[in-house]
Amino acid sequence: MEILDKQSIWQVRNSYLGVYVHFPYCFKKCDYCDFYSEGIGAAPANDEQSLFKSYQKEILDRISHFPEIKKRTIDTVFFGGGTPSKASPEHWKNLLDFLRSEFSFSENPEISIEVNPEDLSSELLEKYHSIGINRVNVGVQTLEKKGLEFLGRHYDEDRYHSLVEILTKSPIKRVxxxxxxxxxxxxxxxxxxxxDLFLKAGLPHLSLYSLTLEKGTQYSRDVTDHKKLEPEENLQSEILTQLPSILKEQGYLWYEVSNYAKPGFESLHNLKYWTYEPYLGLGPGAHGMIAGHRYGNPRNAALYQKKETSTKYEKIDPSTELSFTLFRLFSPFRYLDFIETYLDTKTKSKYIKTIEAWEKKGLCSIENEIFQWKPEALLLLDDLILEITL
Ligand code: SF4
Structure with missing residues (x-):
């Protein structure tokens, strides 16, 4: 990637593939969570072994459905969930070895894992480091006890207190x-x-996002039953608009609505979702986007392991997809490169007209075919994105 004023400029990359693996188990299901996950307490999942076998089977099935994906080079792997740090590192290592036996990998692939505070320890990070995991993200959410209780999150106070020290001494630097x-x-x-605690510790990546009320969650039922309050939207807007300047002062780049990184520490895997790059999604509840198609796996671990891999693929409409992904980026990107690669002539001219109108209103800058939002666009973003799709 090209670097200008320390900011990466994102562009179309046609020969790579990301891999996302969903591990669906957690210590406890949090009240606000709408990911597919099941709370199973401290013990390992009974079906861990067979689940990892099913991941391998799905890899082979997806390859047989779309053999052309083997020509791509894997440059990011992301173990997410659920709580993937609940699974044994040995299983992750074997899965990585299996992926390496089926695909070619780039020279320095980004290999990430999400870790929950209750699992975080120096020993675990050493282990991950030794098996080639080179990026770790910890779902802290809040350090306030009453906040964790409101969210219905399991927490272990000692682990929360020690996490800054463990992360700053981590052998894995992308944390x-x-x-x-x-x-x-x-x-x-x-x-x-x-x-402030995390800024002072100099952690290179921060995802700062607002609590949302998702249908079907325990939190949403509690709000309907007047047992809990809705998220504080006014406060959220106030914080959202203040964050870019706070983070900039500390040397962080604001590269996506909710994501900040020290230069060079952006999540390359998550950037795939925003720059329309293909990725293989594996596991129950996972979604994938390959060869111009999307697919989703059943949100049920037992069913996922029992049933044949679905051949149901939905063809993507690039015009809608591109608007909902690319325009979440606050770092610069080569907009003409994306538009010319993915859109037909009619849609292309609609995109260009809308973008030029945004520029006239002072919402973005366009220079040398590079687009970048201005902070003024932040609170209007959802409506602006609709302007380009409608
Ligand atoms: S730990 Fe994460 S994935 Fe698991 S229930 Fe809580 S928010 Fe969802």
Whole structure:
């Protein structure tokens, strides 16, 4: 990637493939969570062994459905969930070996894992380091006890207290955390003080996002039953608009609505979702996008292991997909490169007209075929993206 003023400029990359693996088990299902996940307590999952076998089977099935994906080079692998740090590192190692036996890998692939605070330890990071995992993200959400209780999250206070020290001494240097704001009962000051702790520790990647109310979750039922309050939207907008300048002062690049990184520490895997690059999604509840098609796996671990891999693929409409992904980026990107690669003439001219209108309104800059949002666009983003799709 080209570097200009330390900012990467994203462009079309046609020969790579990302891999996402969904491990669906957690210690406890959090009340607000709408990912496919099941709370199973501290013990390992009964079906861990067979689940990892099923991942291998799915890899072979997807290759047989789309043999052309083997020509691509894997440059990112992401173990997510659920709580993938609940699974044994040996299983992750074997899965990586299996992927390496089926695909070619780039020279320095990004291999990430999500870790929950209850599993984080120096020993675990050493182990991950030794098997080639080189990026770790910890789902902290908040350090406030009442915030964790509101979210219905399992927590171990000692682990929460030691996580900054463990991450700063980690043998894996690409480390980051998720923090959440707008949790009822957690003040702006309290969120900013949590953030300050991680900024002072100099963690190179921060995902800062607002609590949302998702249908079908325990949290949403509790709100309907008047047992819990909705997320604090006014506070969320206030924090959302203040974050870019706070983070900039500390040397972070704002590269996506909710994501900040020190230069060179962006999540290359998550960037695939925003720059329309293909990825293989494996496991129950996982989604994938390969060869111009999307697919989704059943949100049920037993069914996933029992049933044949589905051959149901939905053809992608690049015009809608591109608008919902690319325009979430706040770092610069070669917009003409994307538009010319993926869109037909009619849609292309609609995109260009809309982008030029945004520029006239002072919402973005366009220079040398490079597009970048201005901070003024942030609160309008959802509506602006609709302008380009409608
Ligand atoms: S730990 Fe993460 S994936 Fe698991 S239930 Fe909580 S939010 Fe969902």
């Amino acid at each position: 980051g955390i998720d923090l959440m704001y707008g949790i009822p009962g957690v003040s702006k000051e309290s969120f900013l003080s949590d953030l």
